[in-house]
Amino acid sequence: MSDNSNLNPIHLNNDVSQVDSSSLSRPLSPDVGTSDEELLSLLQTSSSRTSKYDTNNANAEILEYVRDDRILAIGVGGAGSNAINNIIERGGIGGATTIAINTDARHLLNTKAEKKLLIGKELTRGTGAGNDPNIGHAAAVENEEEIRELVRGTDLVFIACGLGKGTGTGAAPYIAKIAQEEGCLVISVCTLPFASEGESKMRTALRGLQELNRHSNTIIIVPNEKLVLEAADFSVLDAFEMADEVLINAVVGLTDVIVETAKINVDLADTKKILRNSGPAVISIGKGKGENRALDAVNAVLTNSMLEADISKSTGALVNIKANKKITTMELEAITNEITSRIAPDALFIWGLSIDDTMADDELFVTVVIAEVDSPYLELEEDETTIEDLWYN
Ligand SMILES: Nc1nc2c(ncn2[C@@H]2O[C@H](COP(=O)(O)OP(=O)(O)OP(=O)(O)O)[C@@H](O)[C@H]2O)c(=O)[nH]1
Ligand SMILES: [Mg+2]
Numbered sequence: 001m002s003d004n005s006n007l008n009p010i011h012l013n014n015d016v017s018q019v020d021s022s023s024l025s026r027p028l029s030p031d032v033g034t035s036d037e038e039l040l041s042l043l044q045t046s047s048s049r050t051s052k053y054d055t056n057n058a059n060a061e062i063l064e065y066v067r068d069d070r071i072l073a074i075g076v077g078g079a080g081s082n083a084i085n086n087i088i089e090r091g092g093i094g095g096a097t098t099i100a101i102n103t104d105a106r107h108l109l110n111t112k113a114e115k116k117l118l119i120g121k122e123l124t125r126g127t128g129a130g131n132d133p134n135i136g137h138a139a140a141v142e143n144e145e146e147i148r149e150l151v152r153g154t155d156l157v158f159i160a161c162g163l164g165k166g167t168g169t170g171a172a173p174y175i176a177k178i179a180q181e182e183g184c185l186v187i188s189v190c191t192l193p194f195a196s197e198g199e200s201k202m203r204t205a206l207r208g209l210q211e212l213n214r215h216s217n218t219i220i221i222v223p224n225e226k227l228v229l230e231a232a233d234f235s236v237l238d239a240f241e242m243a244d245e246v247l248i249n250a251v252v253g254l255t256d257v258i259v260e261t262a263k264i265n266v267d268l269a270d271t272k273k274i275l276r277n278s279g280p281a282v283i284s285i286g287k288g289k290g291e292n293r294a295l296d297a298v299n300a301v302l303t304n305s306m307l308e309a310d311i312s313k314s315t316g317a318l319v320n321i322k323a324n325k326k327i328t329t330m331e332l333e334a335i336t337n338e339i340t341s342r343i344a345p346d347a348l349f350i351w352g353l354s355i356d357d358t359m360a361d362d363e364l365f366v367t368v369v370i371a372e373v374d375s376p377y378l379e380l381e382e383d384e385t386t387i388e389d390l391w392y393n
Pocket of ligand 1: 076078079080082103104128130131132136161162163164165166168169191192193197201224240241243244247
């Protein structure tokens with residue numbers, strides 16, 4: 001079970017279903033952001049004028065569309081912005097607006113997020129937080145009002161970051177806090193550093209993790225080193241790619257589950273009920289092919305190493321099943337029965353079906369989010385933990 005004692009009052013009061021309906025129908029607040037031009041001028045190069053608010057013209061159109069869904073995916077710092085980039089390169093997230101927030105102007109200039117916000121301009125002049133989470137935090141404080149405006153009127157805010165250095169570790173928890181204060185449900189997805197990055201980054205990351213968890217309704221932790229330990233041969237680049245893959249799948253998969261289940265048979269409020277007090281959660285995606293595709297997919301989901309956490313006491317699960325319209329009710333039952341048999345009998349269970357006719361007849365995908373699991377990473381004392389304890393015990 002997650003330790004609910006560390007939830008602050010903001011967290012407990014953050015019942016989005018109780019937000020008054022006039023505020024829910026309110027359009028997104030006016031755009032806030034840092035234009036590429038401002039970024040460029042900070043980098044002292046010239047550029048033609050671009051819109052102050054959007055990174056390209058398509059954004060206005062996309063914004064119109066997402067007004068109904070009010071989901072934001074925010075990448076904070078280098079790793080977070082890279083994750084947003086990779087998501088966009090793969091076609092974006094249906095129903096969500098992407099935002100990159102960084103202290104590093106050069107990095108921000110090269111990200112493809114629909115909106116960008118350079119934080120801590122006064123403090124760092126766009127040079128990054130230099131591994132110092134205090135600077136990352138102070139940068140977010142400097143631009144608190146802009147951050148508040150970005151998230152205001154939004155139902156769900158995803159925050160993606162790599163923990164261990166300055167911006168992600170220092171700013172992401174503060175951004176999460178602001179989003180919760182604005183009544184948003186906050187789902188954070190973060191990576192922990194590789195062992196090779198050293199003990200100091202690990203400690204920084206563990207400290208940041210506690211802070212991020214405190215201000216997130218749901219948190220998904222991607223254990224970088226664990227991923228590479230399980231892969232036989234890998235280069236440093238492969239290792240980052242592998243971690244990126246998990247980070248992206250978590251953000252995209254979770255948005256899919258939320259948006260798709262909401263479309264089919266479930267009120268978004270039920271989905272939110274699961275995510276609201278989840279604390280640590282895990283996400284797993286499985287694919288099945290051929291005659292036994294349903295059981296194969298669900299078994300792939302349940303044997304995924306990301307589910308190393310104890311799920312038997314989980315209080316809720318969200319499931320999205322994706323196949324073409326030939327899927328049968330027997331297959332649906334096989335999948336849902338298998339998952340419910342693994343979580344607590346009284347757990348909230350919500351599933352949705354996405355029909356995708358571009359999929360092959362014999363293919364099927366299952367994405368599962370299991371809420372409120374025991375996470376070993378949140379129980380570590382950052383001052384006493386060694387790299388050995390973290391990854392090799
Ligand atoms: N998966 C993945 N992880 C990364 C990537 N870049 C960095 N990381 C991880 O994320 C941690 C934080 O790195 P960054 O996101 O670059 O740092 P930052 O938040 O921008 O902080 P400053 O640069 O100090 O302002 C690192 O310690 C790595 O473990 C990436 O491209 N992919
Ligand atoms: Mg950086």
